[in-house]
Amino acid sequence: MATLRKVIYRAKGFLLTKSFANKRIRVVGRLPKIRSGSQIDFQPGITFVNRLGHTRLSTEKNGRISIGRNVFLNESCIIHSVSSVKIGDNTKIGENVQILDTAFHPVGSTDFVETAPITLEDNVWIANNVVILKGVTIGQHSVVGIGSVVTKSFPAHSLIVGNPAFLKKSLD
Numbered sequence: 615m616a617t618l619r620k621v622i623y624r625a626k627g628f629l630l631t632k633s634f635a636n637k638r639i640r641v642v643g644r645l646p647k648i649r650s651g652s653q654i655d656f657q658p659g660i661t662f663v664n665r666l667g668h669t670r671l672s673t674e675k676n677g678r679i680s681i682g683r684n685v686f687l688n689e690s691c692i693i694h695s696v697s698s699v700k701i702g703d704n705t706k707i708g709e710n711v712q713i714l715d716t717a718f719h720p721v722g723s724t725d726f727v728e729t730a731p732i733t734l735e736d737n738v739w740i741a742n743n744v745v746i747l748k749g750v751t752i753g754q755h756s757v758v759g760i761g762s763v764v765t766k767s768f769p770a771h772s773l774i775v776g777n778p779a780f781l782k783k784s785l786d
C-alpha cells in the first residue's frame with residue numbers, strides 16, 4: 615500500500631513537472647494543492663516538501679502568486695492572494711507558514727475588505743508557524759523567527775520576531 619502510494623505521488627510529481635515544462639519543480643511527498651484557475655508563476659528550482667500535510671496555493675480573480683528561483687516551501691503552508699504575493703529567489707519557507715494578502719472579511723461596520731500586496735525579497739528565511747499579513751514587504755536577507763505574526767514591513771537584513779512582529783536586530 616505504502617509503495618503504491620509512493621508510485622502515485624511520483625507519477626503525480628512527474629505530471630506536475632511536465633505541466634510546468636522546464637521549470638524544475640521538486641516535490642517531496644504530496645503535491646501542493648492548487649485551487650483551480652489560480653494565477654501562479656514559478657521560476658525554476660522550487661521545492662515542495664509535504665510528507666505529512668499539504669501546502670495550499672490559491673488566488674482569486676485578480677490575485678497572483680509569483681515564486682522566484684530556488685525557493686523552498688516546507689510542509690502545510692497556505693498562500694492566498696487576491697492582490698499579489700511575490701516570493702523572491704532563494705527564499706526558504708518553514709512549516710505551517712501562512713501568507714495572506716487579504717483579511718477575507720470586513721472589519722467593523724464597513725463592507726470593505728482590506729487587501730494589499732505582499733513581497734518577500736530575495737534570500738529571506740521564514741521559520742515555522744509564521745503568519746504574514748497584507749501589505750507586508752520583508753527586505754532581502756532577513757529572517758522571521760518562529761511563530762511571528764508580521765503585520766508591517768521591514769528593511770533588508772532584519773531579524774524579525776514576535777506577535778506583532780518587531781525588529782529584534784539588524785543582521786550583518
Ligand SMILES: CC(C)(COP(=O)(O)OP(=O)(O)OC[C@H]1O[C@@H](n2cnc3c(N)ncnc32)[C@H](O)[C@@H]1OP(=O)(O)O)[C@@H](O)C(=O)NCCC(=O)NCCS
Nearest residue numbers: 688707708709740741742757758759760761762775776782
Ligand atoms: C530565527 C531563529 C533561529 C532566531 O533565533 P536565534 O538565533 O536564537 O536568535 P538570537 O539568539 O540572535 O536571539 C535574539 C533575540 O531574539 C529573541 N528571539 C529569537 N527568536 C524569537 C522568536 N521566534 N520569538 C520571539 N523572540 C525571539 C531571543 O530570545 C533573543 O532575545 P534577547 O536578545 O532579548 O535575549 C529562531 O527565532 C527560530 O525561528 N528558530 C526556529 C527555526 C525553524 O522554524 N526551523 C524549522 C525549519 S525552517
